[in-house]
Amino acid sequence: MAIPNISHEQIRAALQELDQASYHHEQWAEALYGTLICRLPADQRDTGGDAHRLCRFGQWYYRAETAAFEHHPGFAAMGLEHERMHQSATALLRATAEGAPISIRDYERFVAALKRMRLELATLRRELGDALYNLDPLTGTPSRIGMLTKLREQQDLVKRQLQSCAVAMIDLDHFKEVNDRYGHLEGDRVLVAVARHVMGELRPYDKVFRYGGEEFLIVLPETDVAEARAIVERLREGVGALRHACTGHDKGHDEGHDKDNGAFEVTISIGLTALDCELPVQETVDRADKALYAAKAAGRNRSAVWDVSMDALSHCALS
Numbered sequence: 550m551a552i553p554n555i556s557h558e559q560i561r562a563a564l565q566e567l568d569q570a571s572y573h574h575e576q577w578a579e580a581l582y583g584t585l586i587c588r589l590p591a592d593q594r595d596t597g598g599d600a601h602r603l604c605r606f607g608q609w610y611y612r613a614e615t616a617a618f619e620h621h622p623g624f625a626a627m628g629l630e631h632e633r634m635h636q637s638a639t640a641l642l643r644a645t646a647e648g649a650p651i652s653i654r655d656y657e658r659f660v661a662a663l664k665r666m667r668l669e670l671a672t673l674r675r676e677l678g679d680a681l682y683n684l685d686p687l688t689g690t691p692s693r694i695g696m697l698t699k700l701r702e703q704q705d706l707v708k709r710q711l712q713s714c715a716v717a718m719i720d721l722d723h724f725k726e727v728n729d730r731y732g733h734l735e736g737d738r739v740l741v742a743v744a745r746h747v748m749g750e751l752r753p754y755d756k757v758f759r760y761g762g763e764e765f766l767i768v769l770p771e772t773d774v775a776e777a778r779a780i781v782e783r784l785r786e787g788v789g790a791l792r793h794a795c796t797g798h799d800k801g802h803d804e805g806h807d808k809d810n811g812a813f814e815v816t817i818s819i820g821l822t823a824l825d826c827e828l829p830v831q832e833t834v835d836r837a838d839k840a841l842y843a844a845k846a847a848g849r850n851r852s853a854v855w856d857v858s859m860d861a862l863s864h865c866a867l868s
Contacts (some may be wrong), residue, residue, distance in 0.1 A: 610631065703824055721743065774821060
């Protein structure tokens, strides 16, 4: 399961929260073993029906609002195993309190639930770590490292007729002029603002990758071209409405251009195509790119859907 489109800072915060919660869980497990082995009085919070909500891990889990965990099946599965583990632990503690022997079956049930929970914890942490490593350091969007893998996963679903999928290529219009006129630091701020807007407007299961420079590739699962056209048009209008304030001169910019005062806007052009299950995924990316060039050739600040006539379109120097 892919981590949704969230920022570098949000993923770091999620990792820190998960590590702290994992530490509290291991502390609880050590205390539980001590209680069982030494036949100590049980913590009353561990013997009730809501024990999974009262431990420190549970307190964190049921208030966690980090975007990285939203809609993630691994997070839900971890909570289920945590609850099962506490149910088994409660049975062990009650048997001990009553002076009854602990059955092998009850103990094995507890150990199995504990192992499954630890596996879910480790898996979620690995996914967060992978997502953090694969993020573009400037925009916070996933880099191209996992792009082809994501496309091939979606292509397999299309082949099995489980869903449709659309792919869009986005490019900022006249971005070289933004860098020349306002400086490269200002250009970087524009890229970040556009990327954050796009990520914020997409659905949790969509994915946006920084393809290179000022280009982004969007994967839209469970979406046909008509639906995708409506989505990317909303993105285009939203990006065009963003106001970018001049915040100062780029010290590394020495081309002699005057910096205007006030805010400015940028627009985007978008190329769109369906993910074809009969072609290599790189060909689908190429089709989206050709549709993008068609949109630019038609005047920019618009979207275009790939058709075969675009194969002959020359990739002239449009920016």
